[in-house]
Amino acid sequence: MAAYPELRLCISGEWRRRPGQPVFNPFDDSVLGELPHATREDMDDALARAAEGHRAWRRTAPAKRAQIMQQAARLLRERADAIAHAITLEQGKPVGQARVEVLRACDIIEWDAEEGRRAYGRVIPAEPGLRHIVVREPIGIVAGFAPWNFPISSPTRKVAGALAAGCAIILKASEETPAGAFHLVQAFLDAGVPDGALSLLFGVPGEISDHLIPQPGVRLVTFTGSVPVGKRLAAMAGAHMKPAIMELGGHAPVIVCGDADPDSAAATSAIGKSRNAGQVCVSPTRFFVDDAIHDRFASAFGERAAAVRIGNGLEPDTQMGPLANHRRVEAMERLVADALGRGARLLAGGSRAGNRGCLFPLTVLADVPDDALAMREEPFGPLALISRTRDIGEAIGKANSLPFGLAAYAFTQSAPHVERLSDEMECGNLSINHLTASIAETPFGGVKDSGYGREGGSEGLACYTVTKNVSHLVT
Ligand code: NAD
Secondary structure, eight states, rough: OOOOOOEEEETEEEEEEEOOEEOOOOTTEEEEEEEOOOOOOHHHHHHHHHHHHHHHTTTTHHHHHHHHHHHHHHHHHHHHHHHHHHHHHOOOOHHHHHHHHHHHHHHHHHHHHHGGGOOOEEOOOSSSEEEEEEEEEOOEEEEOOOOOOSHHHHHHHHHHHHHHHTTTEEEEOSSSSSSHHHHHHHHHHTTOOOSEEEEEEESHHHHHHHHHHHTTTEEEEEEESSSHHHHHHHHHHHHOOOOOOEEOOOOOEEEEEEEOHHHHHHHHHHHHHGGGOOSSTTTTEEEEEEETOOOHHHHHHHHHHOOOOBTTTTTTTTTTTOOSSSHHHHHHHHHHHHHHHHOOEEOOOOOOOOOSSOOOOOEEEEEEOSGGGGGOOOSSSEOOOOOEEEHHHHOOOOHSSOOOOOOEHHHHHOHHHHHHHHHHOOEEEEEEEEEEOOOOSSOOOSSGGGSSSSSSHHHHHHTEEEEEEEEEOOO
């Protein structure tokens, strides 16, 4: 199997070595490689070349741009096994899930590539001799910041969106899981994206964002990560009058109505919660379960969770790999101890496995009181919290009570309940009777502290464009 790649920065097609920091394997804490840190000169080079790259790319016909992007997706599909292996090494998820992530990135690129050809404008009727034409133009150079939980699909959202709209992008990918973005950029350059239209930086996150965001050439900021960092970057973007796409944290509620099938809802929930070891901004976390089926649901969920096999993501029978870093293990320990101290009941998991690496089992707590820290702080890990509710009204009230509003889920067979949930849930993405929050063609993003702007769908691509009205009087 392919080795972990030798990491480099990529400035306008030039791969640069730099000293930096080690990258660790979260399964056993071994060192995989060295992450290069960008210097001030690297950042300035990327900015200068992005201006040239943007001029070339925005003048490339949309059909040609789409062709190049489709070629990048083909290359990624060919390289999927090697990329998935690297993602499992650096991030921990089972290699089958890593492969699905690579293929999902390909779906996103292919869909955005085609949709980029449809950036149509409008002609607005006016008096004879006067024409109003509305066009959508690429916004310009984008500064993109991607997190560690989806090493390839998260940067893909940003790179594919920007390139499909005709923008140039400087991507600062995760310092902890850099190989996914490294392979992504390599595929785009191999496919023929002009030098400068795409650059890849790694380094100290704050140094890179503080330098890039205020630069006059940068016209849009896109960030996926935590609420506190998102607020900081959004404030900086606002101070420099730049729009931003902020895809931040969530604390997804799951409303299990009294008419739902408790066993099937529990089985779906255990699989959904174990995905990426719960390190997903849309991970189902607060389960508000109707009193009528609560006990059956809770015991079925506990049994299913206890049966999830954890271990090395490279082993074929592993269903959940380690957490991506020690910060997440410490957060799980703190949140579980706090909830148990306030009277929650442990149904599965609860403490770390082994004495090296970041293995932590799928953990289910029942009777979790509203004042438990985990009910308010995003766990971002394999922690499911079950609470008993009287009816759908109480469940919706509790679901909406946090400042987050990203994904929400429900299980019900009742059409009136579907209607009410659709009307009343405060979230960007609501899924009923399944736990998939988004696909390439649907818009994804949040409300309240979960952020603004959208990734995916035509709404996502629109964020990378600006509208210009051209009014022409024929004289
Ligand atoms: P963190 O807040 O330190 O970092 C979150 C991400 O932001 C990382 O990818 C980091 O590289 C980046 N970052 C941090 N400071 C930055 C800066 N000044 N400029 C640019 N980028 C910066 O937290 P963490 O310990 O890495 O992750 C834990 C929390 O982050 C989780 O609890 C979760 O809420 C959130 N998170 C959310 C997502 C998501 O998909 N929305 C992904 C990863 C992490």
